[in-house]
Amino acid sequence: MADVAYCMKCREKREFTGSLVTLKNGRPALQGSCPVCGTKLTKILGMDAAKAMGWTG
Numbered sequence: 606m607a608d609v610a611y612c613m614k615c616r617e618k619r620e621f622t623g624s625l626v627t628l629k630n631g632r633p634a635l636q637g638s639c640p641v642c643g644t645k646l647t648k649i650l651g652m653d654a655a656k657a658m659g660w661t662g
């Protein structure tokens with residue numbers, strides 16, 4: 606899944622490819638790494654958006 610997340614290290618928005626995960630608080634997120642610096646990126650998804658991507662919780 607490709608999405609855009611803010612990279613704290615680059616201080617810019619980066620397009621990245623991540624995988625769907627469920628965070629400790631039960632919320633869906635997309636996790637991947639910055640294509641430029643390799644920092645881990647986490648994009649919190651809305652429930653509806655995540656379900657549309659195949660997230661089942």
Ligand SMILES: [Zn+2]
Nearest residue numbers: 612615639642
């Ligand atoms: Zn970066």
